[in-house]
Amino acid sequence: MAVIQRVSLSLLIAVVAPAVLFYGFFAIAGVWTAIAAALVWSYGAIAWRAVTGRRASGLLILAAILLTGRTALSVVADSPWLYFLQPIISDGVVAVLFLLSLASARPMVARLAGDFYPMDHELAARPRVRRLFRNLTIMWAVLGLAKAAAMLWLLQSQTLGTFVLVKSISMLAVNVLAAFATVGLAAFVARKEGLLGSPRWVLAGT
Template identity: 45%
Template sequence: MVAPPALRAIVARVVTRIAIAVVAPTVLFATTLVVLNLSAAMLVALGWLIGAMSWRHATGRGVSGLLVLTLAISVVKTSITLATGNAFIYFVQPVIVDVVVASLFLGSLAHSRPLAARIAPDFCPLDAELASRPGVQRLFRGLTLMWGLVILSKGAVTLWLLMSLSTVEFVLVKSPVILTLTATASAVTIAWSVAVGRREGLFCNGSGQPLS
């Protein structure tokens, strides 16, 4: 059985991975689009993701599934957009991806190990015994449902904004809206996980003693 991880370390890991894979490339994309153009914005965001993955791999810090997924999506979007020269394709692809990913989350609820349970080790080390506890299992199912609905909502909001605004307006409005939605869902995830983790004794304090 692995030692209970420190709560502060778990929160720091979650915040760091979201900042690297989601917040930073989004801010870089929006800023570069306003200052330069769409092609430059795509390449800057993609360059950040490639650089972040290469640096973490080279320094042995581990590469999260979130960063891998974000990079894969960015490579596909950028390649297709540069090949076609159609900006609409770049911005509509995330909607399709959101629908697919949301379907994966919601569809995984039919299985004994929902998607949140598969992603959890990226953020918090759990052995089989801890992960199999009924309270933790309920948490995984609840988070899987919540994130499936959040991602589906994100796709719907993105499509509505894309059809209603100009390209620059779309990026300037979408970025804070989606980041706020993601940050809110992440905060709920952390708070919910902490509450369950305390009840289950999954976290420890700085001296290695379980929190309750």
């Protein structure tokens, strides 16, 4: 439960809130105001956690970096269309990086797991945990490639308003479902490894 709460909070802050803000401002005030609102939210969330003495998650920092790059390039090119093309490209690039990480001793999911659960070398080296990290890395890589292909088709074939609406709903739903699938698989492995209810598991919620 503690891990589910942590993942849910990270997703809410880094993914759900900026997506909702973006669409709300897009509908009311236009694309550039929506872009600014999403960026302000991300850096505001990082600043708030710093002021309150809490570490910002890797997901939140990554989201802020990607939003910054997207915004800067779009402003320089004066092209909202470019703003929406960039995450499609980044989804594809990240998916490829996930696939490439499978050739290393630490697949990408293993590198990110510490944001959500205290992870030491002994735990990470367990066979079931290693298989979990590998399978989740494959799952997120395939998902990233599928998202990139679907959104590229949508961007090229639909109006900007339709694209934003469909993307805001569908991608948010896909990301949330994938995140909870990740947590479910992790909980299954944790139960098999006897970690549920352990002090280490409880620590994840502090």
